[in-house]
Amino acid sequence: MSERLTFRLWEPVQAHAVLTHHVWPRIKERLMAGQRLQLELRQETRSNEQNALLHALIGEIAEQAEWAGRKWEPEVWKRLMVAAWTRTRGEHVTVLPALDGHGVDMVPVRTSRLSRAECAELIDFVQAWAAEHGIATGQHGVIEEAA
Structure with missing residues (x-):
């Protein structure tokens, strides 16, 4: 069992x-x-409210922002945000040679394994990035602090 x-x-x-x-x-x-x-x-992992807030923020960024000359799906924005946040913490992002030998692949940090404090920090980072880049958040009524 x-x-x-x-x-x-x-x-x-x-x-x-x-x-x-x-x-x-x-x-x-x-x-x-x-x-x-x-x-x-272990520390308690992120809450459902934090998860919803994080995904709402990233969804709004995906709707409004372009990066490298184009719009991207929320999953791409999530990987970009998590990687940038990881580096701001002085940690490294894992990049490995692709299994098929063509290019490289990034192995992201799993947000489902973040503690509540880490997730709150990531949410703060995403909100700050959005504000710095003129992205309006809170349009879907979900954006409020979920600690």
């Missing part, structure tokens, strides 16, 4: 209750049955 449990933890008393009443009993039962387990702790 490959059961995966996910619990949102936001303060010590609530986290202790979750661990004591929900997590530890499951762990103990499986360990006593001889199973081996892996426990992973």
Whole structure:
């Protein structure tokens, strides 16, 4: 059985209750049955609201902006924005030789794996870029801070 449990933890008393009443009993039962387990702790990933906001912003940029002499689909703009934001953080963007030997391909950062704080930072970056380039955002009524 490959059961995966996910619990949102936001303060010590609530986290202790979750661990004591929900997590530890499951762990103990499986360990006593001889199973081996892996426990992973990580920051909470972006929210649905952040995801909607990010995609709305990128959609508006795709509707209004041109880059390298033409308009691009939202997915292209998303890759461009994530790559530029990644570099502003002092991180590198992975570019590899294409599998077919023709050119290079960029391997993007997966926004679905961003923490809430990272996604908020990316949203700020996209909004700032849009403002600097005269792109009007908020036209679809979705654009508001989603932290």
